[in-house]
Amino acid sequence: MGLIKILATFFIIYLVFRFVTLYIIPPIVRWQIFRYKKKFYEQNPHLRKDKENQESPPKSKPSDQIGEYVDYEEIKEDKKN
Numbered sequence: 001m002g003l004i005k006i007l008a009t010f011f012i013i014y015l016v017f018r019f020v021t022l023y024i025i026p027p028i029v030r031w032q033i034f035r036y037k038k039k040f041y042e043q044n045p046h047l048r049k050d051k052e053n054q055e056s057p058p059k060s061k062p063s064d065q066i067g068e069y070v071d072y073e074e075i076k077e078d079k080k081n
Contacts, residue, residue, distance in 0.1 A: 041048050
């Protein structure tokens with residue numbers, strides 16, 4: 001009977017630990033990160049990347065300016081001893 005109580009206790013502790021790590025801790029961590037991020041950007045507004053201040057992505061070069069295509073052929077050499 002003592003072994004069953006110990007196993008049941010460990011199982012309950014495991015379930016509580018799993019519930020806490022899956023459903024309680026992640027929202028708390030997200031909330032803390034949001035707070036620190038907000039505080040950081042209040043202290044460093046020059047580092048904020050606003051949508052209107054973002055640079056446009058670099059445009060790719062047209063294919064005729066990239067370079068020329070070189071086709072290589074394999075040359076098989078006969079090695080006779």
